[in-house]
Amino acid sequence: MKDNPFSLWVYLSQSPLLWLTVTLLVYATTDAVSLATRRHPLANPVLHAMWIIGAFLLATGTSYTTYFAGAQFVHFLLGPATVALAVPLYENRRRVVSSIVPMLVALVAGSVTAVVSAALLAEFAGLPRDVVLSLAPKSVTAGVAMGIAESLHADPSLAAVAVILTGIMGAIIVTPLMNRTGVTDFRARGFAAGLAAHGIGTARAFQVDEIAGVFSGIAMSLNALLTSFLVPLVVTLLVR
Amino acid sequence: MLASLSLILLCQLIGEAVVRGLGLPLPGPVLGLLLLLILLLARDRFALLARGPLRNDGVETASKGLLAHLSLLFVPAGVGVVQELDLLASHGIAIILVLALSVVLTLLATALTFRLVSRLLKQQDAR
Numbered sequence: 001m002k003d004n005p006f007s008l009w010v011y012l013s014q015s016p017l018l019w020l021t022v023t024l025l026v027y028a029t030t031d032a033v034s035l036a037t038r039r040h041p042l043a044n045p046v047l048h049a050m051w052i053i054g055a056f057l058l059a060t061g062t063s064y065t066t067y068f069a070g071a072q073f074v075h076f077l078l079g080p081a082t083v084a085l086a087v088p089l090y091e092n093r094r095r096v097v098s099s100i101v102p103m104l105v106a107l108v109a110g111s112v113t114a115v116v117s118a119a120l121l122a123e124f125a126g127l128p129r130d131v132v133l134s135l136a137p138k139s140v141t142a143g144v145a146m147g148i149a150e151s152l153h154a155d156p157s158l159a160a161v162a163v164i165l166t167g168i169m170g171a172i173i174v175t176p177l178m179n180r181t182g183v184t185d186f187r188a189r190g191f192a193a194g195l196a197a198h199g200i201g202t203a204r205a206f207q208v209d210e211i212a213g214v215f216s217g218i219a220m221s222l223n224a225l226l227t228s229f230l231v232p233l234v235v236t237l238l239v240r
Numbered sequence: 241m242l243a244s245l246s247l248i249l250l251c252q253l254i255g256e257a258v259v260r261g262l263g264l265p266l267p268g269p270v271l272g273l274l275l276l277l278i279l280l281l282a283r284d285r286f287a288l289l290a291r292g293p294l295r296n297d298g299v300e301t302a303s304k305g306l307l308a309h310l311s312l313l314f315v316p317a318g319v320g321v322v323q324e325l326d327l328l329a330s331h332g333i334a335i336i337l338v339l340a341l342s343v344v345l346t347l348l349a350t351a352l353t354f355r356l357v358s359r360l361l362k363q364q365d366a367r
């Protein structure tokens with residue numbers, strides 16, 4: 001050890017333990033700040049953990065592959081957490097069943113708006129065709145969006161980036177936007193958050209209100225399904 | 241706790257297997273969600289099922305534990321985006337503007353449609 005003061009760092013920086021610890025510590029801090037600001041939209045814990053860890057990796061010259069070896073244990077829990085959404089859904093099933101009609105109509109309106117607005121705005125901005133196709137599925141979870149992008153011969157990595165950016169922006173903007181437009185119904189607010197901003201929107205919704213979280217989870221699941229059918233259709237109709 | 245976590249993983253596993261097997265266009269965990277929901281509903285109907293993790297709020301407690309820090313689970317993927325920001329190099333500002341505008345439109349369209357339809361239904365009920 002004494003011969004090379006860096007050998008400890010070299011050892012630790014290659015081990016999953018360090019990066020898992022960093023992920024948890026940074027998130028614990030950003031989450032504490034978020035709580036201290038009473039869940040202010042701009043204090044979004046994912047956003048701040050993301051750039052702080054990103055800057056740390058850059059500063060230490062650590063590759064994402066090395067980081068992910070540790071962070072994968074957290075990432076893995078996304079699947080089980082999605083399954084776990086069944087429980088709040090089950091506990092609030094009466095509210096959900098009684099809202100089935102507004103949910104389905106809002107699902108179609110929202111899903112079409114998400115795909116069509118992304119495709120048209122991207123075309124209007126003069127973006128190249130493969131970028132337009134990669135942005136179109138941006139409101140669904142990363143896995144589904146990447147699958148859609150791949151099937152259209154677009155860029156799956158760009159699709160994943162668009163998904164995360166959309167999620168963060170949606171989670172930040174949803175509360176002030178709904179307050180300004182006077183939508184006070186937490187079913188509608190949550191449903192919109194999950195539809196537009198998938199899991200990151202759902203995480204935000206659960207921070208604000210349980211009912212919002214439940215409806216957000218439903219919107220996220222249903223939108224994944226509808227968007228898979230919608231994107232290829234919209235692309236054929238609207239994209240040159 | 242262990243049995244509850246196993247049940248959640250089992251639901252996801254079956255979900256993934258069915259989605260892959262049939263080539264369904266939805267994430268495996270979403271099918272797993274549906275499966276767990278059906279199990280919970282079936283338990284209320286058939287006392288036979290109310291055992292192990294489906295008893296005494298077992299799977300309920302484990303699920304709430306998982307969901308308590310849902311935001312945390314997006315951090316590793318989010319860090320990946322920071323690493324791939326060079327993908328945005330050539331059209332960065334245009335892409336961010338498109339996404340921001342589209343997410344606002346989507347939020348508005350969804351929430352306002354939801355509110356409109358639920359108000360219309362309420363009026364109909366009142367009549």
